[in-house]
Amino acid sequence: MNERIRRLAPYPMVELARRKRAVAARGITVFDFGTGDPREPTDARIREALVASVPEVSQYPSVQGEAELREAFAAWYSRRFGVALSPETEVLPARGSKEAMFHLPLALVDPSESRSIVVHPEPGYPVMEIGAFYSGAETWRYPLTADNRYVMDPAHVPAEVLDRARIVWINYPHNPTGQDLPEELWHAWVEARTRHGFVLCSDECYTELWFGDKPRSLLEFGREGCLVFHSLSKRSGMTGYRSAIVAGDAELITHYKACRAAFGQAMPIWEQRASAVAWSDESHVEARREVFREKRAVMKAGLARLGIELFESSSTFYLWCRVPGDSDAMVYCERLLDHGIVASPGGFFGAGNDAWFRLALVPTVDECRAALDRWPASV
Ligand SMILES: Cc1ncc(COP(=O)(O)O)c(C=O)c1O
Known part of the structure; x- marks a missing residue:
């Protein structure tokens, strides 16, 4: 058994x-606001593309992926962000961003070198730390709090850490x-x-998933x-398809591509075709x-009536809520669970978040209303 992993x-x-x-x-009806895995159907055109792409003879897909997928992503990225990417050298498919983030440190970090720190936000998506951990990297947690508005600023990371950092993760929204990250801090990080x-x-x-300014x-x-x-x-x-793209610096993409062949990470051809359809269409994204x-509006109004304070933000399908009263998040979420409401205690996203819990807007609008009716009073 790997001792480092035993400690996770x-x-x-x-x-x-x-x-x-x-x-x-x-026997309690459960309203699951836990994992960020909504149940709205995938657009029919995407599903049809997948089914139509299953070949009679199935052979290994390439790590690089089909030009059709890389071109569809580059075209979307250019429409959305106004930046041209080379589909050939700057775009690489991945089997969901989770695996791509997990594997990246294995490709970049040499634990015997001084430059082997991975910086990541806390609270944050746990895979940034877990991937660093498996690679043997040191980690440095950027403490995000309501006081610093959960905004990462390079000026608040010690220069010795940045000098020894191999990877710095940011995640906005x-x-x-x-x-979201204000424009001046994007510049500051670069x-x-x-x-x-x-x-x-x-x-x-x-x-x-924006409901105010576009990220x-x-x-x-x-x-x-x-x-x-x-x-x-x-x-x-x-979420079930496992489809993501890593894009950017051509030299890094070339190196990562070579490593990913060894990791055995290549996207099946049917998924690539379905993904190309998804990147090429915006109407289903607008509908989502x-x-x-609507769910945000219902939940925000209902939580306000219950006296639960939210951290004000305008992106993602999460609501970051302050635990009412003196309770800590673990205790409060256990209490919610007794009423059939699943929420994630802040501690799930890193230490120091015990005053907060996260709601993922997974239940339907009607289920959101029903959950609010069942919500225990704050005091
Ligand atoms: C911040 C963040 N990054 C990455 C992921 C992984 O997404 P996927 O592997 O489905 O692309 C998630 C999933 O919840 C996430 O919340």
Whole structure:
């Protein structure tokens, strides 16, 4: 057994699923605001493309993927962010951004070198830390709090850490808070990257779930030493397909592509074709945004009536809520669970978040209303 891995906490969403099963077994109807895995149907055109692409003879797909997929992504990226990417050298398919983020440190970090720190936000998506951990990297957690508005600023990372950083992860719109990064800090991160020489990685899987200003992308601000991670999971309701794209600095993409052949990470051809259809269409994304806009409105109004304070943000399908009263998030979420409401305690996203819990807007609008009716009073 690998001793380092023994020290890792169980993956939070596995723990959440266990608790949910226990409540359902007691005959209670469950409203699951836990994992960010909505149930709205995937657009029919995407599903049809997948089915139509299953070949009679099935052979290994290439790591590089089909030109059709890379071109569809580059065209979308250019329409959305106004940045031209070479589908040949700057775009690489991945089997969901989770695996791409997990594997990246294995391709970039040499734990015997001094430059082997991975910087990541806390609270944040746990895979940034887990991937660093498996690669043998040191980690440095950027403490995000309501006081710093959950905004990462390179000026608040010690210069010795940035000098030794191999990878710095940023994630805006941010899971779990929905916060966006102001324009001046995108510039500041690109400048810090140039000065200190780390690889700047931007996890952008929520850029299409916006309900206020449209989120930006790192490659609008710089390309050298920069990578972005985009996903169809949240944008197109395709969590089950496992489809994402890594894009940016051509030298890094070439290196990562070579490593990914060894990892055995290549996207099946039917999924590539379905993904090309998804990147080429915006109407289903707009329709999804409208669904989440309505759920947000219902939940925000209902939580306000219950006296539950929210962190104000305008992206993602998450609501980051302050635990009412003196309770801590673990205790409060257990109490919600007794009422059939599954929520993620802030501690699932890193230490120091015990005053917060996250709601993923997964239940339907009617289920959101029913859950609010059942919500325990705050005091
Ligand atoms: C911030 C963040 N990044 C990446 C992912 C992984 O997405 P996927 O592997 O489905 O592309 C998630 C999933 O919840 C996430 O919340």
